[in-house]
Amino acid sequence: MNKNTFEKLLWSIALPGFGQYLNGKYFKGTVLLMLEILINVQSNFNQVILLSFHGEISDAIKHADYQWLMFYPCLYFFSMWDAVKDADGEKDPYSFLPYVFAAFFVTMGLIFSSNLTVFGVLLGPVWLPVLFVFPGIIIGLIIRKILNNIS
Numbered sequence: 001m002n003k004n005t006f007e008k009l010l011w012s013i014a015l016p017g018f019g020q021y022l023n024g025k026y027f028k029g030t031v032l033l034m035l036e037i038l039i040n041v042q043s044n045f046n047q048v049i050l051l052s053f054h055g056e057i058s059d060a061i062k063h064a065d066y067q068w069l070m071f072y073p074c075l076y077f078f079s080m081w082d083a084v085k086d087a088d089g090e091k092d093p094y095s096f097l098p099y100v101f102a103a104f105f106v107t108m109g110l111i112f113s114s115n116l117t118v119f120g121v122l123l124g125p126v127w128l129p130v131l132f133v134f135p136g137i138i139i140g141l142i143i144r145k146i147l148n149n150i151s
Helices: 003-014 018-022 026-043 045-053 057-063 072-088 097-112 124-150
Strands: none
Touching (some): 003 072, 018 026, 026 045, 026 072, 045 057, 045 124, 057 124, 072 097, 097 124
């Protein structure tokens, strides 16, 4: 991944749609940004993040609107993949797999975040999904490698 592509990935991590703006895809960037704002507001995500960072996990769970929040992982990881794909020119046909599996695992983490504990600690709707990013990316990379070796 070159420096230009990495920059667009990081801006997409900062806020969905920003990588698309840097790629000159203004309509797509605006759609992603508006969806991010809609989902963020409807799910109370900023409040959930603040409460989670203050260790108030029970309150974060109560404030989270899970019906809306479950849209966020797919939007977030799609925005990242799309920015990288547009910047790189889609060289690897399976480049999407780490992003897809990360979105899937984060969604699963979110589903179980209100009652799943790790070493007896309830991590809630921010920290548990964040932990689930790593196995999602790793599994996606492994499957991508396998498929690329088969092709």
